[in-house]
Amino acid sequence: MAVFSSMLKIIRKGKCLFLLLLCLCVVAWIATFSNDGPVKSVQEGSSPLDGQHAEGFHRLELESEMVQSIEERVEEPPTKESCPENSPLLRGSLKLTFEPSLTLEQVEIENAEVVEGQYKPSDCTARQSVAILIPHRNREKHLLYLLYHLHPFLQRQQLHYAVYVIHQAGDATFNRAKLLNVGYLEALKDYNWDCFIFHDVDLVPENDHNLYMCAKQPKHLVVGRNSTGYKLRYKGYFGGVSAMTKDQFHKVNGFPNSYWGWGGEDDDLRIRVQLQKMAIVRPPPEVARYTMVFHNRDSGNQVNKDRMQLLRRTHQTWKNDGLNSCSYKVMSVHRAPLYINVTVDIGQPEQAH
Ligand code: UDP
Numbered sequence: 001m002a003v004f005s006s007m008l009k010i011i012r013k014g015k016c017l018f019l020l021l022l023c024l025c026v027v028a029w030i031a032t033f034s035n036d037g038p039v040k041s042v043q044e045g046s047s048p049l050d051g052q053h054a055e056g057f058h059r060l061e062l063e064s065e066m067v068q069s070i071e072e073r074v075e076e077p078p079t080k081e082s083c084p085e086n087s088p089l090l091r092g093s094l095k096l097t098f099e100p101s102l103t104l105e106q107v108e109i110e111n112a113e114v115v116e117g118q119y120k121p122s123d124c125t126a127r128q129s130v131a132i133l134i135p136h137r138n139r140e141k142h143l144l145y146l147l148y149h150l151h152p153f154l155q156r157q158q159l160h161y162a163v164y165v166i167h168q169a170g171d172a173t174f175n176r177a178k179l180l181n182v183g184y185l186e187a188l189k190d191y192n193w194d195c196f197i198f199h200d201v202d203l204v205p206e207n208d209h210n211l212y213m214c215a216k217q218p219k220h221l222v223v224g225r226n227s228t229g230y231k232l233r234y235k236g237y238f239g240g241v242s243a244m245t246k247d248q249f250h251k252v253n254g255f256p257n258s259y260w261g262w263g264g265e266d267d268d269l270r271i272r273v274q275l276q277k278m279a280i281v282r283p284p285p286e287v288a289r290y291t292m293v294f295h296n297r298d299s300g301n302q303v304n305k306d307r308m309q310l311l312r313r314t315h316q317t318w319k320n321d322g323l324n325s326c327s328y329k330v331m332s333v334h335r336a337p338l339y340i341n342v343t344v345d346i347g348q349p350e351q352a353h
């Protein structure tokens with residue numbers, strides 16, 4: 001009997017234990033389902049049964065797409081097509097005028113699309129970005145005529161360009177080459193220009209097929225001018241207007257800084273180009289024609305008597321006399337409507353370089 005009653009007790013306790021275990025299982029099962037539910041529904045977002053979660057997921061997807069497309073828009077503005085290889089706006093040979101009554105205001109009105117000396121075609125992406133560098137002192141009228149003709153000329157060529165006038169401050173002897181080095185260095189602070197045009201202030205191009213773009217080799221653009229009967233001044237002449245890419249100019253260490261007064265600096269640049277095994281290319285003579293506004297030799301720009309001696313040493317000096325040794329002090333940068341005027345103190349001949 002005693003054995004029987006103790007067995008009954010054990011069975012009753014076991015029942016309780018069994019019931020307890022069963023309850024625990026049910027609680028655990030409910031807990032598991034209540035956690036798993038949403039995860040499942042998000043993963044199966046396409047299930048129509050899980051409408052709410054699916055919609056939420058879809059919204060998330062849409063939002064992330066929108067963020068992505070906004071980011072894309074910010075990073076890459078829709079690029080315009082490249083401008084055609086041959087601009088449809090070119091007119092060929094033009095009759096130039098030099099009206100004594102011309103004013104800067106008139107030229108500004110006629111070139112309203114130029115902002116702070118810079119222009120970009122509105123309907124296509126220019127093939128090159130070009131900085132025009134003009135060495136200058138005391139030639140205001142020449143500058144006015146050049147701006148008058150050059151802005152529409154460059155726009156017809158569908159270029160992205162800016163005009164820099166590098167104005168030598170003070171009355172020390174003029175130094176065209178050093179001013180052009182300064183122009184190159186200062187222009188690169190504004191924009192990573194592809195191409196640089198070294199441009200005398202008094203030379204006006206007569207034919208817009210003479211493209212102000214750089215080539216694979218340094219380019220000389222003044223084959224002929226009215227004052228020389230439209231003939232190349234001499235074999236190897238590289239002065240007046242020339243075009244070099246950023247890399248070509250950097251490779252030759254720019255112009256020499258040590259040529260004060262008139263002459264020699266353009267021949268030095270030609271020697272630098274030749275030393276780097278580059279060739280000089282020119283457009284056809286019927287295209288590369290210029291009118292030079294008449295002038296006498298400027299005071300402060302007397303003939304440089306040392307030029308022949310300097311030229312004999314270029315192969316030794318080019319490495320240490322150029323862009324890497326060009327010291328100067330910018331006095332002011334004025335962004336006028338039609339050009340950026342950089343006034344610079346380039347020192348004196350005594351402090352050569
Ligand atoms: N230049 C200038 N002021 C001067 C001397 C020269 O602005 O007092 C600049 C100007 O851009 C000019 C260039 O340097 O076109 C070359 O000088 P120049 O015209 O005398 O040379 P050339 O007529 O012999 O080519």
Ligand code: MN
Binds near residue numbers: 292
């Ligand atoms: Mn001249």
